[in-house]
Amino acid sequence: MSKSGSSLAGITLAVIIAAAIVSIGYFQVDVAPVIFTTTTTTTTTAVACTPSNCVNVTIPAGAGTPAGAPGYAPDTIVVVIGVNNTVNWVNADSSIHTVTANDNSFNSGNMNQGDSFVYTFTTPGTYKYHCIYHSWMQGTVIVKNK
């Protein structure tokens, strides 16, 4: 009687250990990568553009279709040198887009979904830009002195 009781306890212990090993494996394969991916994304965004010194412009989902206006949101921004003269464009659309100055003073090149392009304006003026693939995507950055 006591012998069968102790072997039952042994089997129970073995099942608990096996379950623990499976749980750890599940955490490393399925749970941990999700946690690490989320953390990395958040950190990258924060470093690229701090709201106090930088302006965010989004290329919204649907910007690649003619009905997707505005192609840049917001499509007109005003920045002040020494205050917030860095602009961070983020492509939130599934199509490839560019941020290309009409006078070619800046150019992002191809931006895939999730890519960002950061540019700092140092000379006052009005800078119009567009996407080389979609003629209806037009934006303006007005740069002022402090």
Ligand SMILES: [Cu+2]
């Ligand atoms: Cu485009």
